[in-house]
Amino acid sequence: MEGTVKAVDGVDLKLGKEETLGIAGESGCGKSTLALSTVRLIPHPGRIVEGEIVFNGEDLLKKDDEQMREIRGGKIAMIFQNPLSALNPVFTIEYQVGEAFKIHQKIRKDEVDEKVADMLDKVGIPDSSRRMKDYPHQFSGGMRQRTVIAMAISCNPSLLLADEPTTSLDVTIQAQILELMKELKKRMRSSIILITHDLGLIAELCERVAIMYAGKIVEYSDVRTLFREPKHPYVLALLGSVPGLEKELERFTVIRGSVPSLINPPTGCRFWPRCDFATQICRETEPQPIEVKKGHISHCHHVDKLNY
Amino acid sequence: MSRPLLEVTNLKKHFPVRGGVLLRTVAWIHAVDGMSFTLDEEEILGLVGESGCGKTTVLRLLMRLIEPMEGSVMFQGNSIFDMKKDDLKLLRRRMAMVFQDPYSSLNPRMSVVDIVGEPFIIQGGISRIEREERVVGLLEKVGLSSFHLNRYPHEFSGGEKQRIGIARALAQDPKLVLADEPVSSLDVSVRAQVLNLLKDLHEEFKLSYLYVSHDLAVVKHLCDRTLVMYLGKPVEMGSTREVYGDPIHPYTKALISAVPVMDPDTKRERIILRGSVPTPIDPPPGCRFHPRCSASRSICAKEEPTFTQIEGGRFVACHLS
Secondary structure: OOOOOOOOOOOOOOOOOOOEEEEEOOOOOOHHHHHHHHOOOOOOOOOOOOOOOEEOOEEHHHOOHHHHHHHEOOOEEEEOOOHHHHOOOOOOHHHHHHHHHHHHHOOOHHHHHHHHHHHHHHOOOOOHHHHOOOOHHHOOHHHHHHHHHHHHHOOOOOEEEEEOOOOOOOHHHHHHHHHHHHHHHHHHOOEEEEEEOOHHHHHHHOOEEEEEEOOEEEEEEEHHHHHHOOOOHHHHHHHHHOOOOOOOOOOOOOOOOOOOOOOOOOOOOOOHHHOOOOOHHHHHOOOOOEEEEOOEEEOOOOHHHOOO | OOOOOEEEEEEEEEEEEEEOOOOEEEEEEEEEEEEEEEEOOOOEEEEEOOOOOOHHHHHHHHOOOOOOOEEEEEEOOEEHHHOOHHHHHHHHHHEEEEOOOOOOOOOOOOOHHHHHHHHHHHHOOOOHHHHHHHHHHHHHHOOOOHHHOOOOHHHOOHHHHHHHHHHHHHHOOOOEEEEEOOOOOOOHHHHHHHHHHHHHHHHHOOOEEEEEEOOHHHHHHHOOEEEEEEOOEEEEEEEHHHHHHOOOOHHHHHHHHHOOOOOOOOOOOOOOOOOOOOOOOOOOOOOOOHHHOOOOOHHHHHOOOOOEEEEOOEEEOOOOO
């Protein structure tokens, strides 16, 4: 197979100061590509072909590499999915957490140590001044993710991008990291973009949420509205197909078929081959964003049919 | 009561850790350290626990892919660790396995008809045409069709691959299916399809499942009974309704409370465990959970709690229960 994968295709999003936005979707829907685009870290041969990314009033796509390097890790920080590959195995924790201080805040070397220990304390690593001499392999999965979070928040970023921050962790460790993020969110006053496939995480952590399907945003609203009154058939089905602990089910709600290829996505609305509401118009015309109510946007021709 | 299909008693498996110049055994990983449970005919038992707690090792022991250190496993009244080669061949027909990763559990060089038909070749006695017919029958059961017969694994999506894996397991006409996280690598929307398929097949073929998973929500909806493991040992077992509705062991309580709720209005009291799972090389003395337990008392560090029945069908290993 050959062709261009349009991983993210015409996405519009706004994020306010101190707001937490969740971006959810299944694997391959483009949510990570969207996050990486925000900091211009798309791996080769991918590229951003169109659009603008305005951060604090400035278009990030117009910055040169030097300026971007200053922004990354400083004003915009990232937390990656797999903490083991986000840490360099041959450097100590101290060196890696301290790096951001040295680069972005020009702090003297002898003061860095103290700062690092302080950061590690903040994310709940016990005995931090001793443990920071360790290497990543000496840390458990949960502690590694705490370290990555410490690195990300060390320079007080105004925007924090968290890409599946709990996915690679065990359930009880996930809960620890989730609580840590909740606490940091209150304390740090940064804006956060949380990328995840776990709708439960979004329900607990975010104020706004965007659901992506096959490279496009299908619905965007505040969290409560989306979980209570979804106005897109995919979102409705997705919410139904996740077996939550709070539900009583005889059978799992199913979305038929599987996620389409992004090399050759369906015409019109990308969800129509799997949608129960699909009609002629869905096959032919791409749905435009419809504002159901203020701040609640759905990309569906049949918004009116989804009533509660 | 009739005899259970599977009866596991005090099963233990330790793996040696070798080190030094002479590669002597310097320590032991206590992967499975005294598991006991039963599984009835046509029952679905969920085995849950965090990574490294020994879930997969239990499955490998049951298939006798590895040999135990101690303990016994009775399957349909026969001890599987006493079986000779021919009996084992029969055992592995009666017990089938569905693996976690459908990408690595299907041979990329074999077509679907060969993958699903292989158990028939091993069992022998049927012609090629008959074999193909049976494969088509199985493919239809799992939601695929004869159209897919001559295709290769790479032509399928993850969910379809897992269906092929399930069809192959069914080909041997098993009584018990050992499922090792069969949906954890699948997308949410596809996951539900495969889970419904497993439920339907359970009813149609009167299958029993031992369903290993770390996903508590899936186990809640699929399994009749749930067994919770921690560091190689059972901590709680009972009907799924009881274990989820009224967990007794502090670890079970924490595990259930840790799952994020898909409802922005529900504020639930979450039990946050300190630290992480200790290494199975040198497990804590006494109750293995005591260093992380908020309710632990002095006895917990000294004496190991036994996995005892507290009321009909409900087992717990905790000093405080």
